[in-house]
Amino acid sequence: MKTPPFVRQSALGAALWGFRREFAVCMAFSVLVNLLMLTPTIYMLQIYDRVMVSRSSLTLVAVTLVMLFCFAAMAFAEWARARLLVRLGVCFDALLGVRVFQAGFRSSLNHGGRNPARTFSDLTSLRQFMTGNGLFAFMDAPWTPIYLAVLFMLHPMLGVLGVVFALLLAGLAWLSHRLTQKPVEAALEAGSQVGAFVHGKLRNAEAIEAMGMLGNLRQRWQARHRRHLALNARAADLGARMLALTKFLRYTLQSLTLGAGALLVIEGELTAGAMIAANVLMGRATQPLDQMVANWKPFLGARRAFRSLDALLAGHPAPAPGIGPGHDAPSGRVRIEHLTATAPGRAQPILKDLSADFGPGEVIAIVGPSGSGKSTLARALVGIWPHRGGRVLIDGEPIENRDREALGPHIGYLPQDIELFEGSIAENVARFGELDPAGVIRACERAGVHDMILRFAQGYDTQIGEAGGTLSGGQRQRLGLARALYGDPRIVVLDEPNSNLDDVGEAALGRAVEDLKQQGSTVFLITHRRGIVGSADRLLVMDDGAITHDGPPRQVLAELAAGTRAAPGGAVPQPA
Numbered sequence: 001m002k003t004p005p006f007v008r009q010s011a012l013g014a015a016l017w018g019f020r021r022e023f024a025v026c027m028a029f030s031v032l033v034n035l036l037m038l039t040p041t042i043y044m045l046q047i048y049d050r051v052m053v054s055r056s057s058l059t060l061v062a063v064t065l066v067m068l069f070c071f072a073a074m075a076f077a078e079w080a081r082a083r084l085l086v087r088l089g090v091c092f093d094a095l096l097g098v099r100v101f102q103a104g105f106r107s108s109l110n111h112g113g114r115n116p117a118r119t120f121s122d123l124t125s126l127r128q129f130m131t132g133n134g135l136f137a138f139m140d141a142p143w144t145p146i147y148l149a150v151l152f153m154l155h156p157m158l159g160v161l162g163v164v165f166a167l168l169l170a171g172l173a174w175l176s177h178r179l180t181q182k183p184v185e186a187a188l189e190a191g192s193q194v195g196a197f198v199h200g201k202l203r204n205a206e207a208i209e210a211m212g213m214l215g216n217l218r219q220r221w222q223a224r225h226r227r228h229l230a231l232n233a234r235a236a237d238l239g240a241r242m243l244a245l246t247k248f249l250r251y252t253l254q255s256l257t258l259g260a261g262a263l264l265v266i267e268g269e270l271t272a273g274a275m276i277a278a279n280v281l282m283g284r285a286t287q288p289l290d291q292m293v294a295n296w297k298p299f300l301g302a303r304r305a306f307r308s309l310d311a312l313l314a315g316h317p318a319p320a321p322g323i324g325p326g327h328d329a330p331s332g333r334v335r336i337e338h339l340t341a342t343a344p345g346r347a348q349p350i351l352k353d354l355s356a357d358f359g360p361g362e363v364i365a366i367v368g369p370s371g372s373g374k375s376t377l378a379r380a381l382v383g384i385w386p387h388r389g390g391r392v393l394i395d396g397e398p399i400e401n402r403d404r405e406a407l408g409p410h411i412g413y414l415p416q417d418i419e420l421f422e423g424s425i426a427e428n429v430a431r432f433g434e435l436d437p438a439g440v441i442r443a444c445e446r447a448g449v450h451d452m453i454l455r456f457a458q459g460y461d462t463q464i465g466e467a468g469g470t471l472s473g474g475q476r477q478r479l480g481l482a483r484a485l486y487g488d489p490r491i492v493v494l495d496e497p498n499s500n501l502d503d504v505g506e507a508a509l510g511r512a513v514e515d516l517k518q519q520g521s522t523v524f525l526i527t528h529r530r531g532i533v534g535s536a537d538r539l540l541v542m543d544d545g546a547i548t549h550d551g552p553p554r555q556v557l558a559e560l561a562a563g564t565r566a567a568p569g570g571a572v573p574q575p576a
Contacts, residue, residue, distance in 0.1 A: 011313040012306055015096055022088050027139060029081035034143040036074035037284055038150070041277040043067045048273025081136075089131040093123065096309075103312050119312065121192075122305035129302035137291035147285035151278060155270055157260055158278050162285055165253040169246065169289040176242040176296050183235035184300045190228040197224055239297055246293045250286060257282040329410050330395045332360035332490040332522040334381065340389035341380045349388060350376040352545040358538075360490070363513055363523045365533045365553065368542035374526045375416060377542070378495045381524060382413045394491070409433075412484035412492035412521075416499070418476040425453055426460040429482045439486060446515055447482035448508020449475070473500040478508075485512060492516055495526045510535055533557075 016023075043063065051060045104119035129135060144166055152159030198221065261275030270278075292299075339354040350373045358364055366374050379385040380392055383399040392399045394407070409431075420428050429440045440460065444450040452475065456462040464470055464479075471479070477500040484492060498506045513535050516523050525532060533539060539556040541549035549556045 010310050011099075011317075012096070012310045015092065018095070019088055019092065022084060026081050026084055026088075029077045029084070030136075030139040032077040033074055033081065034140060034146075036070050036077065037143075038281075039067055039070040039074065041150070041281045041284075044277040044280065045271075045273045048276060049271050052273075082131075085131045085135065089127040092130065093127050096123065096313075099313060100309065103315070107312060107315070119309070122309050125298075125301050125305040126309065129298050132295075132298065133291065134295035134298045134302070137288050137295055140288040141292060144285050144288055147281055151281055151285065154274050154278050154281075155264055157264065158257065158282070161253075161257060161260055162282055165249060165282075166286060166289065168249055169286055169293070172242060172246055172249065173289060173293050173296065176239070176293055177300075180235055180238045180242070180296060181300055183231060183238060184297050185304055187228065187231040187235045188301060188304060190224070190231050194221070194224045194228050197221060235297070242293055242296075246290055250283070250290055253286060254279060254283055330407070330490050332520060333395050334358045334491060334522055335393040335396075336380075336390065337393065338390035339377075339380060339387055339392060341376055341385055341387040343376065344385065350545050351380065351387075353390070354545075354547055355390075356540070356547065356550065358522055358524075360522055361517055361520045362538060363517050363525065363536045364538045364540060365525045365527060365536035366540045366542060367527060367533065368548075372542040373545040374542055375495055376545075378413075378415075378493050378524065378526055381491075381493050382411055409487050410490045412486075412489035412494075414477075414480050414484040414494045414497050416495045418473075418480040420464055420471070420476055420479060422463075422465060424461050424463055425456075425479065428464065428479060429460075429486050431483060431486060436487075440482075443482045443486040444479075446485050446508075446512045447478050448505055448511075449478040449482055452478070474502065474505060477501060478505055481509065481512065485516070488519060489521060491522050493524045493526075496528070497525065498527065498529055498532060506532070 046063045047060070051063065100119055100123050107119070148159060148162045148166060151162045258275070258279045261270055261278050264270035265272055265275050335357045336354050339351055340349050341351040342349045354377070366377065368374050376385065380387055383392065383402075383404070386400070394402060399407075421432070423432065426435060426437070426440050429443055430436065437460075441450060444453060444460075453460055453462070477497070481494070481497055484494065498509055501509060510532065513523055513525070513532075517537075525536060527533065533553050536553055539549070539551065539553040540547055541556060541560065549559055551559075
């Protein structure tokens with residue numbers, strides 16, 4: 001079978017195409033269900049036009065038994081169809097769940113990207129539509145012309161009446177789509193924005209409470225919430241209006257069908273049994289259209305989720321197997337060549353044409369004023385923020401070509417904002433991988449946090465809560481340092497590692513850096529404090545996204561001092 005174009009162009013389309021056999025089986029069950037839906041019509045015809053005329057009890061029993069068998073078969077087909085779609089939804093989620101998780105994570109690295117929670121909400125919305133009544137309405141819709149054809153067989157007037165009302169319902173479905181599409185999408189988007197706003201503010205509840213910001217933020221939330229309610233109410237009003245109109249047409253159709261049938265019976269052109277059967281069949285013919293109107297809002301939500309997820313997966317394709325130079329531990333050599341980088345969502349570059357070479361076992365201190373690009377360089381070195389120009393090379397290979405899961409254990413990274421995760425201390429230090437108790441203890445001892453952990457009632461099994469909220473800033477920083485040191489990484493990037501440390505913690509940091517140097521790791525220290533600079537082999541000074549000084553610390557500090565004396569108050573950065 002030739003692959004449709006949308007399958008070649010869409011990751012979600014390709015995933016759905018992979019379940020084409022299962023959908024074909026569902027359609028086969030739908031054919032059986034809709035054929036058996038003719039059972040009440042045929043049964044009524046037999047009762048009124050044969051059993052009542054012949055007054056045969058045996059015929060009544062036989063017809064009733066056949067009817068019961070058909071209803072049992074129809075119930076089984078409906079159950080099998082629903083069960084198959086539920087299983088299909090589970091398999092669809094299992095197939096794409098990991099990719100969506102990874103793509104959502106990659107997208108969240110971009111500060112202007114989508115809310116990660118919305119990613120899984122979209123996947124859930126799509127899966128629920130696939131396994132709900134909305135999809136059944138679309139599967140049953142092709143049978144409307146067949147039921148109308150049966151009505152024509154009973155009498156052309158009934159067929160014409162059915163066609164007229166079917167066209168009216170189809171037009172109503174089209175009108176519902178035109179009127180509700182934008183309001184529904186706007187309401188869904190506003191709801192996502194309200195959820196993201198609340199989630200972001202709850203993470204800063206302490207600062208909000210301390211500085212009395214709750215009232216101001218509540219006003220902003222109320223404005224967003226009122227907009228969401230207004231958009232949702234407008235969409236709901238339009239949907240209710242369309243649904244009410246649909247019910248009016250359906251009830252009118254059933255009554256007119258009965259009236260038309262009675263007229264035909266009076267004129268001798270139709271039997272009483274055919275009149276009753278036509279009324280039942282007319283309701284069945286228009287039921288899929290009625291259900292489509294009722295499920296139009298879920299359909300629009302599923303379509304929006306499909307497009308959103310498809311765009312997300314297209315922007316973050318699955319990595320090709322075997323990418324990169326293999327899984328060997330890097331030696332620690334890092335080179336940047338004409339590196340230009342910026343923050344996601346920002347047009348102006350922060351780093352401007354940087355070039356430098358760093359060897360294994362080197363400790364490099366990076367200093368400079370705020371906004372000079374130090375943290376951006378740190379993120380570029382570990383491959384978090386993509387660069388616009390130039391390259392970051394690990395052992396001569398571009399970092400973006402390395403298998404991240406293979407390279408990650410050999411990189412230690414301590415960001416300015418320490419993010420710990422819900423779980424135990426040991427799990428956080430071990431990066432939620434397979435626990436190596438000896439490795440965890442060694443990393444915590446090097447970070448000077450082992451004794452502190454033992455003072456907790458549950459020691460390394462202590463649960464630290466979401467984002468490490470039960471710990472102080474200094475404790476979080478020292479645990480983050482232990483996590484960065486876990487597994488003896490070959491490349492370590494520490495961004496302001498001593499900003500929350502006391503003298504004891506800073507001494508432990510100095511010992512840890514010396515241990516890393518002795519084992520041959522390349523260590524980058526971004527700092528504002530002079531004390532830790534003395535343990536570095538090399539000092540880089542940055543200003544306005546450029547490296548202004550690079551060399552041994554004493555030499556660079558002497559150059560800075562000379563430059564400051566020559567131009568007092570000038571723009572030359574000086575470490576503090």
